[in-house]
Amino acid sequence: MRFTVLSGSREAPLNERETAPFETPARAATSLMVTRRRRSDIRRGYYRPPSAPGRIGTRTADGMSLAILRSTQYARGVLESGLDILRIVAEADHPLTATSIAQRVGLHVSSVSRTLGVLVRHGYLRKPTYHSFAADLGLLALAGRSASSLTEITATLAPVERLAGDTGLQATLAALHHDEVLYLHQSQHGRTTSAVAGGYPLHLSVVGLRLLLDLPAPRAVEVLSMAARRYGWDRPTPGTPADPESCLTRARAQIQDGVLRIDAWGDPSVLAAAVAVTVPGRAPLALALVGPRPPGDADAFVREHLARGAEHLRSALI
Numbered sequence: 001m002r003f004t005v006l007s008g009s010r011e012a013p014l015n016e017r018e019t020a021p022f023e024t025p026a027r028a029a030t031s032l033m034v035t036r037r038r039r040s041d042i043r044r045g046y047y048r049p050p051s052a053p054g055r056i057g058t059r060t061a062d063g064m065s066l067a068i069l070r071s072t073q074y075a076r077g078v079l080e081s082g083l084d085i086l087r088i089v090a091e092a093d094h095p096l097t098a099t100s101i102a103q104r105v106g107l108h109v110s111s112v113s114r115t116l117g118v119l120v121r122h123g124y125l126r127k128p129t130y131h132s133f134a135a136d137l138g139l140l141a142l143a144g145r146s147a148s149s150l151t152e153i154t155a156t157l158a159p160v161e162r163l164a165g166d167t168g169l170q171a172t173l174a175a176l177h178h179d180e181v182l183y184l185h186q187s188q189h190g191r192t193t194s195a196v197a198g199g200y201p202l203h204l205s206v207v208g209l210r211l212l213l214d215l216p217a218p219r220a221v222e223v224l225s226m227a228a229r230r231y232g233w234d235r236p237t238p239g240t241p242a243d244p245e246s247c248l249t250r251a252r253a254q255i256q257d258g259v260l261r262i263d264a265w266g267d268p269s270v271l272a273a274a275v276a277v278t279v280p281g282r283a284p285l286a287l288a289l290v291g292p293r294p295p296g297d298a299d300a301f302v303r304e305h306l307a308r309g310a311e312h313l314r315s316a317l318i
Helices: 025-044 066-091 098-105 109-121 137-149 157-167 206-212 217-231 244-253 298-317
Strands: 002-007 010-015 132-135 170-177 180-188 191-197 259-261 270-277 285-292
Touching: 066 098, 066 109, 066 132, 098 109, 109 132, 137 191, 157 170, 157 180, 157 191, 157 285, 157 298, 170 206, 180 206, 206 217, 206 244, 206 259, 206 270, 206 285, 217 244, 259 298, 270 298, 285 298
Parallel strands: none
Antiparallel strands: 002 010, 170 180, 170 285, 180 191, 259 270, 270 285
């Protein structure tokens, strides 16, 4: 007995003694959908066809099953794309469609839609309209819980407030995440704001620039350029650098003994200085003092207080 299976415009004769049982139309359609999905996943690097039993090469050099390895790689790819999608939607200033998100992450819209559905069900995203997605309160709840338990925030509040009280200036402790400055604490005149992300041009932030100077030069230029696209490049004083490259060049020239002073890029009435705070096992931090220039030797004043404040912070974080 012989069967004929239509494949596109060609006929493929199959011998029942050499092939699997004849596929029904429903089974053939399901197989075609699975094949298309696997091809799409292969293009993105999420899927690799499994090796046949007993075939050479079913294990890695250290004995790990290739099936387990591929499953792990697939899960990692899904997690990375999910985090990218969440970040893109959270940072957008308006709701985004699944198609626009897929274009930004470079994935098929069907894969992105599945991930968006999971994020909506868990309350991290919402659907303002049938086709659009925006951040939801679950993100705020997650950020709030994290801030209340993050050692870099809980253990450093007292030293920052003490520094602000001793100097009468604004004391700021910050970290850098991608192209955003994370203001862990900003304290002045007895008032402290904690856990604020971004919102200020990086080229005008002395604490942000101090963090950039510890990065490799190409990466620092890249981050500063990304921030410029996000916040623009205002030049409030004539001495403000014109572009990321000149900004970093001037900042490196103005750092002495680890202390960066930009003084609002040439404003004689302003003091703005920052120093790195490095603790093994912790994210790089920077501590800054900004405000009206104090009378007398402003340089000695700011160096003394920044050194003392940085030492208190290191003790609190060890």
